[in-house]
Each structure stands twice: as structure tokens, then as C-alpha cells.
Amino acid sequence: MKTRITELLGCQYPIIQGGMAWVAEHTLASAVSNAGGVGLIAGGNAPIDFLRDQIRRCKEETDKPFGVNIMLMSPNADDLAQLVIDEGVKVVTTGAGNPGKFIPAWKEAGVKVIPVVPSVALAMRMERAGADAVVAEGTESGGHIGENTTMCLVPQVVDALEIPVIAAGGIADGRGMAAAFMLGAEGVQIGTRFLASEECQIHPTFKELVIKAKDTDSVVTGRYTGHPCRNVKTKFAKKLAEGEKNGTLTPDEFENLTVGALRRAVVDGDLESGSFLCGAIAGMVNEVKPCADIISEIMSGAERLLK
Numbered sequence: 001m002k003t004r005i006t007e008l009l010g011c012q013y014p015i016i017q018g019g020m021a022w023v024a025e026h027t028l029a030s031a032v033s034n035a036g037g038v039g040l041i042a043g044g045n046a047p048i049d050f051l052r053d054q055i056r057r058c059k060e061e062t063d064k065p066f067g068v069n070i071m072l073m074s075p076n077a078d079d080l081a082q083l084v085i086d087e088g089v090k091v092v093t094t095g096a097g098n099p100g101k102f103i104p105a106w107k108e109a110g111v112k113v114i115p116v117v118p119s120v121a122l123a124m125r126m127e128r129a130g131a132d133a134v135v136a137e138g139t140e141s142g143g144h145i146g147e148n149t150t151m152c153l154v155p156q157v158v159d160a161l162e163i164p165v166i167a168a169g170g171i172a173d174g175r176g177m178a179a180a181f182m183l184g185a186e187g188v189q190i191g192t193r194f195l196a197s198e199e200c201q202i203h204p205t206f207k208e209l210v211i212k213a214k215d216t217d218s219v220v221t222g223r224y225t226g227h228p229c230r231n232v233k234t235k236f237a238k239k240l241a242e243g244e245k246n247g248t249l250t251p252d253e254f255e256n257l258t259v260g261a262l263r264r265a266v267v268d269g270d271l272e273s274g275s276f277l278c279g280a281i282a283g284m285v286n287e288v289k290p291c292a293d294i295i296s297e298i299m300s301g302a303e304r305l306l307k
Contacts, residue, residue, distance in 0.1 A: 001299065004133075008133060009065050009112060011033075011037060011038045011065050012036030013036040013295060015299070016038045016114075017029065017038065017191070018168065018191025019041070019043075019068075022262050022266040026061060027061075028200050029058050030061035032295070034061075034062050034292070035291045035294075035295045036295055038066060038091060040066065040093060041067070044074060045071075048079045065090055066091065067090065067093060067114075068083075068089050068092055068093075069093045070093070070094050072094055072098065084106070084111060089111065091111070092106060092113055093114045094115045095115075098129075100129040113130065114131065116134070117136060120153075123160060123161055124161065133165065133166060133186075136153050137150075137168040138150025138151070138170060139169065139220075141192075142279035142282075144229055145229065150169040150171070154185055155184055165186060166186070166187040166188060167180035167185035168188065168189035169279065171188050171193075172284045173193075173301055174298050174300065174305060178306050191279060193298075194291065196210050196211055196287065197290065198288055199291050203267060203269030205269030210232070211286060213283055213285070217282065218233060218279070220241075221244060225251045232278045234271055236274065237275065237276075240257065257273070261273060262275050262277060265277070
């Protein structure tokens with residue numbers, strides 16, 4: 001399958017792995033890239049020396065295109081923006097802000113810039129700033145989310161832009177990819193499905209939660225803090241949601257409880273105080289497979305339907 005995304009990124013398939021903080025490290029990223037997609041290393045709030053090592057290890061594990069995701073509200077964003085140039089990373093996706101001040105230097109260094117956007121307005125601003133493509137991410141996604149759904153957001157962004165659009169949110173199989181292409185997308189970004197890959201290094205408890213999740217097993221918390229996140233509906237997540245709803249948790253108390261909660265989920269599998277970020281599509285994810293098998297199944301299903 002050839003699209004403007006495969007041409008832009010030099011990959012075999014128009015599938016990008018989501019830049020999931022604490023999850024998207026070199027092992028997962030290289031596996032996705034070796035399988036024909038584009039793997040991402042998540043910058044998050046990690047130290048620059050650690051991320052430099054992650055990038056170099058990924059280079060050792062794949063000769064295919066891979067990228068780095070930068071959360072622009074992170075304190076390390078400026079240093080990481082320079083690191084990707086220094087290390088010759090060819091693809092950058094961004095979230096939680098406007099990467100406009102970094103784009104000229106990235107473009108000069110030959111970096112392909114793909115911001116993640118939750119609205120048409122931000123998508124148009126990113127195109128004017130020089131982005132090569134955008135990821136239109138619906139509220140079905142795991143982690144930090146906007147309010148617009150994928151099916152509503154993607155075609156409106158496609159209609160508003162000249163650059164290619166990658167769809168994200170609620171896509172886990174060939175049917176989802178084919179639907180995204182019918183809406184005008186030329187690629188898809190997938191996160192939750194790769195949580196249940198053999199190469200994903202998350203705690204076994206996290207994988208088990210994803211595998212066992214039903215369609216109603218996700219919950220959004222943190223809207224009143226201005227940073228809504230979609231999580232697996234654990235006792236901890238329900239406690240946060242209830243505290244937010246009935247006012248027994250102030251925004252400051254909420255933030256204090258959730259500091260470090262993603263690390264506790266990913267690394268420790270801590271059900272008592274960990275935030276297991278996951279998309280609403282988890283109910284469709286029923287077994288752990290290698291990344292290569294996941295991508296092959298998605299591509300064969302999508303191609304069959306699109307024909």
C-alpha cells in the first residue's frame with residue numbers, strides 16, 4: 001500500500017506506532033519499524049542521556065525509519081528538540097502544545113514533522129507552520145485526549161488541509177484502518193493494539209488488563225484539571241473519577257495522586273495507585289502477538305476491504 005505517508009516517511013506500510021510515555025521504548029519502536037511501520041520512542045519527561053541511549057539502541061536494532069515523540073509541555077522539550085537533530089532522527093511527532101518554534105530547525109535538518117492535533121484549528125495552524133503531515137487523534141485514544149471523535153475529526157481535518165492526514169483513536173484492526181482511509185486519511189497511528197505485543201515491555205499486569213478489557217472498561221479522568229486522560233477502569237481510576245465528580249478531590253489533590261502514576265502502572269503493575277492508560281478499543285484486543293503479526297493482520301484486512 002503506497003500513500004503520501006509511506007512516501008514521506010520511507011516506510012513499507014502507513015502505520016505509525018503511538019508515542020506512549022513510559023511504553024514506547026527502543027524494543028517496541030524497532031520491532032514496529034522492522035515490521036514495515038514506523039516505530040516511535042516516547043520522550044515524555046525522561047532525561048536526555050536516557051533518550052540519547054534509546055535512540056542509539058534503536059539504530060542498532062533497525063535500519064528502517066523510526067521517530068521520536070515530544071510532549072511539548074515537558075521540561076525537557078527544548079533539549080529533546082535539539083537531540084533529535086544531533087542524533088539524525090528523521091521523524092518527530094509532537095503533542096500537548098505548538099511545536100512552531102522548533103519546526104524551522106527541524107526542517108533544515110531534514111526531520112519530518114508530524115504534530116498530533118485534536119481540532120481543525122490546530123491542524124490548520126500546524127500546516128501553516130510547515131508541518132509535513134498531522135495526526136488527527138480522536139477522543140477514543142488512550143492517554144491525553146481531546147473531545148472530538150475520530151469519525152468526526154478526521155474528515156474535517158482532511159477537508160481543511162493540503163498535507164496528508166494520519167488518523168488515530170479507536171483503530172486496532174484492518175476494519176478500523178479501512179474506515180480511516182474512507183474518511184480521507186492516508187495513514188493510521190495505533191497505540192493500544194501494540195500494548196499487547198510480545199515486544200512491548202510493559203508489566204504483565206498491564207498487558208493482562210488490556211487483554212481482559214471489555215468495551216465499557218475505560219474511563220476518562222482529569223477533565224477538571226485541564227488534562228483529561230483515558231485509562232483502564234481500575235479501582236484507582238474509578239476513585240479518581242468519583243473524586244472529580246463529587247468534589248471530594250480538589251484539582252491539586254488529583255494531581256498529587258497521579259504524579260508518577262503512569263510509571264507505577266507500566267513498570268510496577270501497581271493496581272492500587274497506577275494509571276493504566278489505554279484506548280477505548282481495548283475490548284477488541286484479545287491476545288498477545290509479535291508486532292510483525294499485528295501489522296500483517298491489519299494490513300491484509302484493510303487491503304481486502306479497500307479493494
